[in-house]
Amino acid sequence: MSILLIAIAAVVVNNFVLTYFVGICPFIGVSKKIDAALSMGIAVTFVMTLTSIVTWFITDLILVRLNMPYLEYVAYIVVIAALVQLVEMFIKKTSPALYKALGIYLPLITTNCAVLFVALLQAMRNYNFIQATVFGFSAGVGFAVAIVIMAGIREQIEIADVPKPFRGAAITLITASILALAFMGFSGLIAA
Amino acid sequence: MADKSILAEFTKGFGKENPTFVQVLGMCPTLAVTSSVANGLGMGLATLFVLFFSVLMTALIKKVVPDGVRIAVYTVVIATFVTIADLFMRAYVPPLSKALGPYVPLIVVNCIILGRIEAFTTKNPIGASLVDALGMGAGFTTSLLVIGAVREILGSGQLLGHQILGPGFHPLLVMILPPGAFLTLGILMAVFNAVKNRETVVVVGGN
Numbered sequence: 334m335s336i337l338l339i340a341i342a343a344v345v346v347n348n349f350v351l352t353y354f355v356g357i358c359p360f361i362g363v364s365k366k367i368d369a370a371l372s373m374g375i376a377v378t379f380v381m382t383l384t385s386i387v388t389w390f391i392t393d394l395i396l397v398r399l400n401m402p403y404l405e406y407v408a409y410i411v412v413i414a415a416l417v418q419l420v421e422m423f424i425k426k427t428s429p430a431l432y433k434a435l436g437i438y439l440p441l442i443t444t445n446c447a448v449l450f451v452a453l454l455q456a457m458r459n460y461n462f463i464q465a466t467v468f469g470f471s472a473g474v475g476f477a478v479a480i481v482i483m484a485g486i487r488e489q490i491e492i493a494d495v496p497k498p499f500r501g502a503a504i505t506l507i508t509a510s511i512l513a514l515a516f517m518g519f520s521g522l523i524a525a
Numbered sequence: 526m527a528d529k530s531i532l533a534e535f536t537k538g539f540g541k542e543n544p545t546f547v548q549v550l551g552m553c554p555t556l557a558v559t560s561s562v563a564n565g566l567g568m569g570l571a572t573l574f575v576l577f578f579s580v581l582m583t584a585l586i587k588k589v590v591p592d593g594v595r596i597a598v599y600t601v602v603i604a605t606f607v608t609i610a611d612l613f614m615r616a617y618v619p620p621l622s623k624a625l626g627p628y629v630p631l632i633v634v635n636c637i638i639l640g641r642i643e644a645f646t647t648k649n650p651i652g653a654s655l656v657d658a659l660g661m662g663a664g665f666t667t668s669l670l671v672i673g674a675v676r677e678i679l680g681s682g683q684l685l686g687h688q689i690l691g692p693g694f695h696p697l698l699v700m701i702l703p704p705g706a707f708l709t710l711g712i713l714m715a716v717f718n719a720v721k722n723r724e725t726v727v728v729v730g731g732n
Contacts, residue, residue: 357552498719506711513704
């Protein structure tokens with residue numbers, strides 16, 4: 334049950350983009366077309382799941398055991414950068430089609446703060462291995478859901494007559510505000 | 526002439542190259558911690574500290590860092606200064622540290638810092654880079670202050686914890702909740718665009 338709760342909380346109730354404001358840069362930058370948004374969502378979900386797993390090992394087996402929690406941030410960011418590089422090489426070798434679909438979005442994930450946030454939160458909340466894995470995956474799915482919905486709305490805004498000062502990032506943020514308001518409706522789902 | 530250009534390096538962070546309203550960088554802390562003026566100020570100053578010292582350090586080592594690994598090296602430099610800032614805040618201003626929570630370590634991936642290092646420090650001498658860092662950091666802090674002030678006044682009728690709107694004012698709770706953050710930033714950005722466009726028009730008219 335608690336695993337299910339973690340998953341639901343990460344996907345809709347505490348959606349990473351709309352409640353924690355992490356991953357806003359790609360959320361605004363890569364949400365113009367639905368298929369690009371979907372590719373980005375899948376890539377981020379993939380990296381987030383792996384990051385959550387690897388940083389769980391790093392935190393529990395190395396940092397805690399050697400009593401070096403002050404190296405946390407440095408260790409996480411190095412792990413994420415290496416991981417993204419590794420994933421990129423792996424996908425390039427095994428599935429050129431997927432590599433082509435993800436394109437330039439893969440290396441950009443290193444600076445996606447949502448990925449670092451997953452690592453920090455799972456360490457802060459002392460999740461066990463399975464919880465950390467589920468958390469990483471669901472947070473990624475939540476990001477994908479948000480960015481795809483946003484892309485769907487933006488394809489419509491594209492043909493609307495938006496006042497000049499609001500064009501670009503401004504109208505996107507106001508749209509995100511309404512989206513966040515809608516997602517607040519989920520907050521009643523988890524009372525405990 | 527030299528003085529003038531230094532002043533220009535500093536002030537561009539507030540106006541035409543403002544990191545928040547013009548470059549749309551560093552959105553995560555901008556939205557997440559601006560529910561009050563005090564939090565916005567704390568985050569702005571912490572970012573300014575990290576930006577200044579990361580720029581100083583990278584300006585000193587940029588000649589010896591191989592091009593292929595520079596991003597990784599710079600990121601580790603930034604992460605080190607973020608750790609220093611985090612430990613300092615935990616020790617001396619625990620309430621602020623608690624309010625900002627996991628958003629302090631997220632300064633590591635704040636694109637303003639790596640962006641300034643990549644776009645400015647690697648191409649300019651150390652003095653200009655430091656002025657640029659101060660200007661950008663101060664511009665960022667100012668943006669956070671403005672957003673924080675709007676949200677705190679509308680959301681709770683207070684400013685820095687002092688009640689400034691009368692008892693007849695009904696707080697708009699949504700302003701300190703996540704949707705209010707998006708809304709405030711979106712509208713302020715539109716206002717900034719409108720003012721900027723008007724200035725351009727005036728310049729054109731003057732010619």
